[in-house]
Every structure is written in structure tokens, then in C-alpha cells.
Amino acid sequence: MTDRQKTALKNRVAVIVAWIAACIFFFPIFWMVLTSFKTEGQAIQIPPLVFFEPTLENYLEIQDRTNYAKFAWNSIVTAFGGTALALLIAIPSAYAMAFNTGRWTKDILMWMLSTKMLPAVGVLMPIYFLAQKAGLYDTKSLLIIIYAMMNLPIVMLILFNYFREIPKEILEAARMDGTSTFNEIRQIVLPLAWGGIASTALLSIILCWNEAFWSIVLTTTEASTLTAFVASFQAPEGLFWAKVSAVSTLACAPIVVFGWLAQKQLVQGLTFGAVK
Amino acid sequence: MNPALVRWLQAPSIILLLLWMIVPLSMTVYFSTIRYNLFYPERTGFIGLSNYEFFWTDAAFMPALLNTLILVGSVLIVTIVLGLAIAILIDRPFRGRGIARVMLISPFFIMPTVSALVWKNMLMDPNNGLFAAFSNALGFQPIEWLSQMPLFSIIIMVSWQWTPFAILIFMTSLQSQDQEQKEAATLDGAGFWSQFWNLTLPHLARPISIVLLIQMIFHLAIFAEIYVTTSGGPGYSSTNLTYLIYIQSQQAFDVGVASAGGVFAIILANIVALFLIRAVGKTLTV
Amino acid sequence: MNLLRNTALGLSLCVAAAPMAFAGELTIATVNNGHMIEMQKLTPAFEAANPGITVNWVTLDEGTLRSRVTTDITTKGGQFDVMTIGMYEAPIWGARGWLEELTFDAAYDVDDILPAMRGGLSHEGKLYAAPFYGESSMLMYRKDLVDAAGMTIEDNPTWDHIRDVAAAITDKDAGVYGICLRGKPGWGDNMAFITTMANSYGAQWFNPDWTPALDSDAWKAAVTDYKSLLDNYGPPGSEGNSFNEILALVNEGKCGMWIDATIAASFVTDPGQSKVDDKMAFAQSPQKATTKGSNWLWAWSLAVPAGTKQSDDAKKFVAWATSKEYIELVGETNGWGNVPTGTRQSTYDNKLFQDAATFDEAELKAILSANPEDSTLNPSPYVGVQFAAIPEFQAIGAAVGQQMTDALAGNISVEEALANSQQIADREMKKAGYY
Numbered sequence: 001m002t003d004r005q006k007t008a009l010k011n012r013v014a015v016i017v018a019w020i021a022a023c024i025f026f027f028p029i030f031w032m033v034l035t036s037f038k039t040e041g042q043a044i045q046i047p048p049l050v051f052f053e054p055t056l057e058n059y060l061e062i063q064d065r066t067n068y069a070k071f072a073w074n075s076i077v078t079a080f081g082g083t084a085l086a087l088l089i090a091i092p093s094a095y096a097m098a099f100n101t102g103r104w105t106k107d108i109l110m111w112m113l114s115t116k117m118l119p120a121v122g123v124l125m126p127i128y129f130l131a132q133k134a135g136l137y138d139t140k141s142l143l144i145i146i147y148a149m150m151n152l153p154i155v156m157l158i159l160f161n162y163f164r165e166i167p168k169e170i171l172e173a174a175r176m177d178g179t180s181t182f183n184e185i186r187q188i189v190l191p192l193a194w195g196g197i198a199s200t201a202l203l204s205i206i207l208c209w210n211e212a213f214w215s216i217v218l219t220t221t222e223a224s225t226l227t228a229f230v231a232s233f234q235a236p237e238g239l240f241w242a243k244v245s246a247v248s249t250l251a252c253a254p255i256v257v258f259g260w261l262a263q264k265q266l267v268q269g270l271t272f273g274a275v276k
Numbered sequence: 277m278n279p280a281l282v283r284w285l286q287a288p289s290i291i292l293l294l295l296w297m298i299v300p301l302s303m304t305v306y307f308s309t310i311r312y313n314l315f316y317p318e319r320t321g322f323i324g325l326s327n328y329e330f331f332w333t334d335a336a337f338m339p340a341l342l343n344t345l346i347l348v349g350s351v352l353i354v355t356i357v358l359g360l361a362i363a364i365l366i367d368r369p370f371r372g373r374g375i376a377r378v379m380l381i382s383p384f385f386i387m388p389t390v391s392a393l394v395w396k397n398m399l400m401d402p403n404n405g406l407f408a409a410f411s412n413a414l415g416f417q418p419i420e421w422l423s424q425m426p427l428f429s430i431i432i433m434v435s436w437q438w439t440p441f442a443i444l445i446f447m448t449s450l451q452s453q454d455q456e457q458k459e460a461a462t463l464d465g466a467g468f469w470s471q472f473w474n475l476t477l478p479h480l481a482r483p484i485s486i487v488l489l490i491q492m493i494f495h496l497a498i499f500a501e502i503y504v505t506t507s508g509g510p511g512y513s514s515t516n517l518t519y520l521i522y523i524q525s526q527q528a529f530d531v532g533v534a535s536a537g538g539v540f541a542i543i544l545a546n547i548v549a550l551f552l553i554r555a556v557g558k559t560l561t562v
Numbered sequence: 563m564n565l566l567r568n569t570a571l572g573l574s575l576c577v578a579a580a581p582m583a584f585a586g587e588l589t590i591a592t593v594n595n596g597h598m599i600e601m602q603k604l605t606p607a608f609e610a611a612n613p614g615i616t617v618n619w620v621t622l623d624e625g626t627l628r629s630r631v632t633t634d635i636t637t638k639g640g641q642f643d644v645m646t647i648g649m650y651e652a653p654i655w656g657a658r659g660w661l662e663e664l665t666f667d668a669a670y671d672v673d674d675i676l677p678a679m680r681g682g683l684s685h686e687g688k689l690y691a692a693p694f695y696g697e698s699s700m701l702m703y704r705k706d707l708v709d710a711a712g713m714t715i716e717d718n719p720t721w722d723h724i725r726d727v728a729a730a731i732t733d734k735d736a737g738v739y740g741i742c743l744r745g746k747p748g749w750g751d752n753m754a755f756i757t758t759m760a761n762s763y764g765a766q767w768f769n770p771d772w773t774p775a776l777d778s779d780a781w782k783a784a785v786t787d788y789k790s791l792l793d794n795y796g797p798p799g800s801e802g803n804s805f806n807e808i809l810a811l812v813n814e815g816k817c818g819m820w821i822d823a824t825i826a827a828s829f830v831t832d833p834g835q836s837k838v839d840d841k842m843a844f845a846q847s848p849q850k851a852t853t854k855g856s857n858w859l860w861a862w863s864l865a866v867p868a869g870t871k872q873s874d875d876a877k878k879f880v881a882w883a884t885s886k887e888y889i890e891l892v893g894e895t896n897g898w899g900n901v902p903t904g905t906r907q908s909t910y911d912n913k914l915f916q917d918a919a920t921f922d923e924a925e926l927k928a929i930l931s932a933n934p935e936d937s938t939l940n941p942s943p944y945v946g947v948q949f950a951a952i953p954e955f956q957a958i959g960a961a962v963g964q965q966m967t968d969a970l971a972g973n974i975s976v977e978e979a980l981a982n983s984q985q986i987a988d989r990e991m992k993k994a995g996y997y
Contacts, residue, residue: 011368018365018376026379032394041835044810047409089289096285113489115297117545119497119518122538125531126303132639149296154490161486165452199448210387220589220641221618230387232621236594237805237825239835241397248390255385260378314636315953402799403811423801423971509747510801511968526629528957
């Protein structure tokens with residue numbers, strides 16, 4: 001076999017393995033969505049049903065029972081708001097650190113990460129009191145602030161990593177042309193690191209979306225997100241697998257759609273081999 | 277770059293995080309030294325390290341500590357190795373790559389409580405789960421996942437959820453790898469493994485260490501999966517430090533002891549981070 | 563220009579403003595059980611009868627709900643006007659003055675409430691929570707399997723007899739398990755059942771001086787028999803089985819006997835979800851040394867936190883939701899087989915209900931026979947059948963539950979599990995200052 005044929009074969013094998021991996025990873029989700037179209041009786045069948053007559057009764061009941069739109073809207077506002085806030089604070093910081101790595105950079109980044117070391121459940125009372133004192137209980141603003149602060153260390157760390165991958169030569173060339181720092185960020189760094197920023201944003205949005213502790217503890221009716229929506233269908237006294245499958249399909253649907261749209265952004269940015 | 281400008285740009289993130297950290301942390305440390313049980317609000321007073329003593333003399337303490345370390349270590353190894361492998365596999369153009377990518381990343385979209393439910397009741401249940409159905413069809417006795425191997429089952433669940441995170445980071449980082457260098461190496465006759473060790477891995481050194489550190493923080497605080505599936509049991513075999521704090525905080529409502537537990541968690545996290553940095557060492561080029 | 567400004571103003575108000583408690587707006591926290599969902603759907607009826615009051619619901623699963631409302635009431639957060647609490651919380655919170663005392667007018671007929679329910683939700687004679695739905699536990703079994711084995715089950719059979727029946731009807735090759743029992747760790751999960759079993763063996767949680775009594779021979783006998791029943795005649799994976807998991811098994815025809823909440827009867831006899839709906843029969847819980855405490859008592863009830871701003875409106879809602887009229891409303895809207903039971907004698911006297919529900923007699927008998935104030939063979943200092951109404955019990959029960967599951971899984975012996983449990987309980991009780 002020629003070298004080229006060998007490479008082609010290797011590629012084909014790699015692609016097949018990749019598809020197998022994708023199917024394995026996706027399978028539990030597929031099963032969950034499938035279950036959402038079963039009745040409760042069908043959902044508990046032994047052995048599990050693969051072919052059955054689908055029904056929309058779970059989705060209809062959910063519509064009947066709760067205000068999905070409100071929960072979804074709250075999730076969207078808090079997840080995107082928290083992410084936007086975190087990015088706003090982190091991009092300049094990460095940029096400064098990435099291109100001026102000093103003695104303290106690593107320590108500062110480690111310290112930032114350490115602010116996440118206290119488990120949420122251990123700091124429940126302090127935050128609860130503070131939220132009440134500040135009069136921000138059950139507001140989206142509170143959740144946005146908390147999410148931004150919770151994700152800031154992670155966003156910083158990941159952005160730092162992607163900014164570091166931008167070759168210094170490009171920036172030096174721009175500087176020699178006399179660009180201001182602001183323009184440097186806007187016109188050169190951002191486009192180059194766009195893929196990285198998009199990944200970071202996606203990760204942060206997902207982390208906010210699935211955050212199920214503060215979003216339940218610090219809200220009642222106004223600011224509850226989809227996590228509270230899911231909790232309201234969980235473990236009642238009675239069969240619930242089909243309903244909770246429908247609920248979580250609804251809870252994840254917006255973010256999956258968003259992820260699908262975003263994944264094209266993930267690979268933008270020049271491949272640096274071409275730069276030279 | 278102007279050093280003053282550098283400081284100005286960095287300042288907001290540092291100051292905000294400082295505030296975010298200091299206030300709850302100092303309150304937690306304060307609570308950990310006083311008697312404070314929500315059901316007995318009239319009982320107050322400084323009691324020094326008694327809360328800490330109560331927390332670590334719990335028969336569940338050592339098992340919880342051990343389980344936490346096992347959980348973190350195992351999930352880290354699985355997610356990073358798998359994440360690397362899969363990211364490399366999909367680092368080539370092929371038809372439907374977008375769909376494959378979304379499928380691979382999708383587990384990360386699901387809420388941990390829901391994913392735990394799906395695994396426990398629809399997949400792992402020894403009576404009506406899918407795995408049991410397969411086993412029975414093949415003539416084997418179904419495995420009682422959560423009863424006999426609780427920690428291992430949780431490792432599977434968490435790895436399933438977090439490998440996509442690693443895939444996402446590595447996948448994006450691979451985009452910025454120098455393709456010319458790779459082509460030159462191939463022309464020179466370097467095979468896949470040689471390229472991997474000498475070109476890809478060093479390029480991914482920093483993303484790997486960042487994934488390590490971020491995941492470490494999250495895995496130390498694994499809670500939802502344990503709460504939904506095993507409630508820490510049987511015995512203490514799936515109790516970790518966070519779950520122990522939860523019991524003190526949300527079942528005993530003893531804020532004092534729960535805060536002491538929180539401080540333990542911080543100490544543990546710092547030790548693990550130190551150890552990780554030392555172990556990963558040279559590759560953590562910052 | 564104006565439109566833009568007004569829109570911006572409106573938007574900023576929506577996003578930024580902390581919500582104010584408007585007069586007549588009630589926030590109610592509740593659990594996501596079927597009857598409560600029903601109550602939410604019927605809220606318009608309440609709002610129509612009480613113009614000026616709107617109701618906002620916060621629905622959560624039991625564990626999360628309990629955390630939320632306890633955190634709120636102990637810190638006087640004031641986030642909820644009405645809370646759904648259980649028979650465990652009501653006496654404790656009432657004793658601490660955290661709940662408003664509930665008094666009703668004559669039309670409400672508070673004497674109609676079953677005595678055990680009323681007593682379980684009161685402290686020193688004052689009612690602190692109105693029962694919305696009550697349950698006990700009973701034995702549900704497959705009449706067809708028991709008949710085929712040539713046996714019968716009477717009320718309050720002995721545990722030895724249960725073992726014999728289980729042995730006769732178990733057919734593991736066909737996937738039929740003689741008996742299914744809760745095994746998932748939790749003070750309200752496996753411990754709810756194991757406590758009633760232990761009670762029936764003559765055991766108790768605490769001695770009169772509040773020292774734990776978990777190392778008694780009665781406990782050992784009870785847990786040993788519990789484990790042996792499940793080891794020999796139970797389904798695999800019992801260590802993870804709670805109410806819903808076993809319900810799924812029973813509905814699929816996998817369990818010959820099940821001892822659990824009386825509400826299960828309505829599910830297993832529902833042709834929409836059960837394959838064995840017409841084959842189930844019911845009996846009172848088994849016993850060994852006594853029938854005292856052999857079946858549990860639980861109520862989900864509505865309570866009003868002390869000092870809530872909308873106290874009058876909140877009490878109006880509580881009165882409405884737990885009244886005879888409400889039960890009639892549900893009966894007319896959803897059928898008498900779906901009314902919340904276990905609270906009022908008048909429900910059981912109602913012919914329409916008697917006709918619609920096949921298990922009402924067994925259920926009523928179970929509820930009437932449970933007495934939280936006298937649930938153990940020997941004197942005990944605590945109130946509660948399947949729990950002890952003290953704040954420490956949650957943590958103790960949870961930890962002991964973990965030990966029981968460990969013994970069930972075969973990782974430690976029953977003696978070891980009980981010795982560990984004794985130590986755990988002792989530790990917590992000492993810390994709390996009982997002795």
C-alpha cells in the first residue's frame with residue numbers, strides 16, 4: 001500500500017471510531033428523549049421497550065402544570081447574563097496576563113481557582129443571609145452576579161490559555177504599526193481567539209444553565225430557572241420516569257440548540273500554520 | 277506594554293474575586309468556631325475547634341476523604357485520556373463532523389441530577405434497566421451497579437458527563453496547532469506516535485493542566501449524583517466530603533459543624549491542587 | 563422616542579427590581595405529589611372565591627422542599643406565606659413558636675379531622691398545621707399468587723407467616739420475587755419501613771432517658787429478619803429501591819408482597835399503569851411482639867410561618883384547601899377515587915368515596931390504628947411512629963439508614979451495623995445536649 005493509501009485508511013478508521021464514540025456518548029440522551037414519548041406504564045416495562053406508539057401526553061401535562069416559558073426565560077437571562085458579565089471582566093484581565101506573564105501570574109491564577117474550593121453547601125448560610133440583607137433575594141440580578149463570580153476563575157483560566165496560543169509576532173507587528181491597546185484587543189486578539197472565546201462562553205453558559213444549587217435556594221417564584229422546573233418533577237410519590245425525561249428534554253433543548261449553533265464558532269480563528 | 281495599564285486591566289477581576297471570596301470565607305470561618313444550630317438559635321458562643329473535632333471524629337470522615345480522592349483521581353484519568361483520544365480522532369475533516377461534535381459534547385448539557393436519574397433508573401437498574409436487559413439477553417446475571425459498586429458507578433456517570441468538557445477544550449486547542457510543522461514531520465517520516473509525543477502533547481500541555489485543575493475543583497464537590505442515586509450508601513462507600521457537609525448542613529442543620537466541614541474541604545482542595553501541580557509539574561507552563 | 567424610553571424603563575424594572583410582596587399575593591411552597599399538583603390546578607377556584615388574593619406556587623421534590631422551608635423558617639426569611647410540611651416538622655416547629663396556631667370556625671369542623679392526624683400535627687393541644695393528605699402503611703399482596711400457593715393472609719399476620727408466604731410464592735426464574743421492601747438509605751426511605759418493623763418486634767429508638775436503644779435484641783432480630791427476607795425472596799438491587807422503584811416492580815408484576823405507603827394502593831390498582839391492577843389485595847401490617855407502631859403515620863399538611871405578612875390570607879387558603887368542600891370539589895372534578903384521603907372522617911363516611919375506592923377500608927383501618935404518641939411496646943420519650951420528632955433525628959436517621967443498607971448489601975454484619983448506628987446516635991444526642 002502506498003503512503004497515501006495508508007493515510008487514507010488510517011483516517012477512515014479514525015472517523016469510524018469517532019462515530020462509535022459519538023453514538024456511545026449520545027446514547028443515554030437518546031434513550032431519555034425516547035422515554036419522554038412513552039407513557040409512565042411503558043417507561044417501566046421489563047424488558048425496556050424500544051418500539052412503541054409515541055405519545056405527547058407528558059409534554060401536554062407539563063404545559064398544563066407549569067409555566068415553562070417563564071422558567072426558560074429566567075434560565076436564558078441568568079445564563080447569558082452571567083456569562084456576559086464574566087467575559088466582560090475576564091477578557092481584559094486574561095489579555096493582560098497572557099501577554100505580560102510575570103512572576104505572579106501563575107499564583108494569581110491558582111488563587112482565583114482557589115476561590116471555588118469552598119463547596120456551595122458549606123457556604124449556604126452566609127450567602128443566604130447576604131442575599132436577604134441586600135434585598136436581592138429571588139431576583140435574576142442576584143443569580144447573574146453569583147454566576148459571573150462563580151465562573152470567573154474558570155473563564156479566566158481558559159481564556160488565558162487561548163490567548164497564550166496567539167503568536168507574539170502578530171501582536172508585535174501590530175504594535176509597531178502604532179495600534180492602541182484597545183484596538184489591539186478588538187481588531188487582532190478577539191478575531192484570532194474567537195474560537196477560544198466561543199468555547200469559553202459555551203462552557204460558561206452550560207455551567208450556569210445546569211447550576212442547581214443557588215438557583216433553587218435563592219429563588220422562589222420570580223427568578224426560578226429550569227433547574228427548579230426539573231426539581232418540581234423529580235421523585236414525587238408515584239411513577240415519573242417518562243415525565244422527568246420530558247422535563248429534561250425541555251430543559252436541555254434550548255441549550256442543545258444553542259450548542260449546535262455555537263459549535264461552528266468553536267473552530268473559527270486562523271490555523272496558525274497558515275500565518276507564517 | 278505599559279505596566280500601569282497591565283495592572284488596571286487585571287484589577288477588576290482580582291478585586292471582585294477578592295470580595296467574593298473574603299466575605300463568605302470569613303463568615304464561614306467565623307461560624308465554624310461558634311455553636312450555631314438552626315434549631316437551637318438560643319445556643320450561641322465561641323467553642324473554638326469543637327466543631328472541627330466533631331466533624332473529623334465522625335466515623336464517616338476517613339472513608340469520605342478516601343472516596344473523595346478516589347473519585348477525583350479516577351474521573352480525571354478517565355476524562356483526560358478519553359478526551360485526548362477523541363479530540364485527536366475528530367481533528368480531521370469528515371462529513372457530518374458538526375453532528376458528531378454535538379453528539380460528543382451533549383452529555384455536558386444535561387443537568388447532573390437528571391443524568392444521574394437516567395443512569396440509575398433507565399440504564400443501571402438491575403430489574404428494568406437497559407444494561408440488565410442486555411445481560412439477561414446474553415444469559416448473564418445483571419450487575420447490581422449501585423449496590424455492589426457504588427463508587428465505580430458514580431465514576432462512570434461523572435466521567436460520561438465531563439469527558440465532553442475535556443473534548444471541547446482539547447478540540448479547540450488542537451485547532452491552533454502548527455499544521456506546517458506536522459506536515460514537515462510526516463515528510464521526514466515521523467509516524468503517528470512520534471508526532472503525538474513530540475508535537476501534539478507538548479502543544480496540549482497547558483490545556484491539559486488547565487482541564488486538570490478545573491475538573492479537580494468540580495469533582496471535589498461532586499454531590500448531585502450521589503444524592504440522587506445512592507444517598508452516600510451502602511454504608512459510607514459513596515459518601516464524599518461534600519456529602520458529609522450536606523448532611524451536617526441540610527439534615528442536622530448545624531451551621532457550625534457544616535462550616536467546619538467547609539474549611540476542611542478548602543484544606544483538602546489546596547492539598548490536592550498542590551499535589552497535582554507538583555505531579556504535572558513541568559507541563560504546567562504558564 | 564417615548565416608546566423607547568418607556569420600554570427601557572419597563573425592562574429595567576422587570577430585570578432589576580426586587581419583587582415586592584403585594585398585598586393579596588401568597589407564595590406557597592409545596593411538594594410535587596399528585597394531590598398537591600391537583601391542588602395547584604384547582605387554585606382558580608380559590609382565587610375566584612377570594613377576589614384580591616393570587617397564589618404563586620413553588621413546587622419541589624420532597625428533599626429539596628424540606629431543605630428550603632427549614633432554612634427559610636429557621637432564619638425567618640419570610641419567603642413563604644404557606645408551607646407544606648410533614649408530621650415530622652409540625653410538632654418541632656410548633657414547639658419553637660415558628661408557626662402560627664391554626665384556629666378554624668365551626669363550618670370547618672375541625673373535629674372531623676382524624677384524631678391521630680390532629681394529634682400528630684399539634685403541640686400541647688394547639689394545632690399548628692392542617693392536614694392535607696394523610697397516609698399510613700399497609701401490606702399489599704398479589705392475591706392470585708397467594709391463592710395459587712394455597713395460602714391466605716389475614717390482617718396483622720406474623721412476620722414468620724410472611725416469610726412462609728414469601729418462600730411459597732417466590733419464583734426467581736419467572737422473575738417473581740416474594741417480597742419487595744425499601745432499601746435506599748434515608749430517614750424517610752428505608753428507615754421509615756425498618757422502624758415500623760422494629761417497632762413491631764418491640765424495639766424503639768430511644769430509651770426514656772433519651773439514650774439510643776439501637777443495640778437491643780429486638781432491633782437485632784428485626785433487622786436480621788429484614789435482611790434475610792430480602793436476601794432470599796427480594797429483588798436484586800434492593801439497596802437502591804425506594805417507593806418509586808418498587809412501585810415500578812409491582813406494576814410490572816415482579817413483586818408478590820409489598821409493605822409501603824397506603825397511597826401506593828391507588829397506583830397499583832390503576833389499569834393505566836399497572837399490569838396487575840385487578841390482582842392486588844390488602845391487609846394490615848405484619849407484627850411480631852406487638853402491633854403498636856407496626857404501621858406508620860404521615861401527613862402532608864399546610865402551615866403558616868409565624869410573622870408572615872399575609873397571615874390572614876394564608877390562613878384562608880389553608881382553611882380552604884383542607885376543608886370538606888375542597889374534597890368535594892376534587893371528587894366532582896377528578897373522580898372520588900382521586901380525592902386526598904387520610905385526613906377527615908367524613909371522607910370515609912361518604913358513599914361516593916366508598917364506591918370509588920377499593921382500598922379505603924384497609925387504608926382507614928391502618929390510619930386509625932397508628933398513634934404517634936404511643937408507638938412502642940415499652941415506654942419511649944418521643945412522639946412519632948416511624949421517626950422521633952426531634953431535630954436530631956434527620957441526621958441520625960440518615961446515617962443509620964446508610965448502615966442498614968450496608969448490612970443489606972452484605973458488607974458488614976447486622977450486629978456491626980447496629981453497633982455503628984448506636985454510636986452515631988449517641989454522638990449526635992450528646993452533642994445536642996440530651997445527656
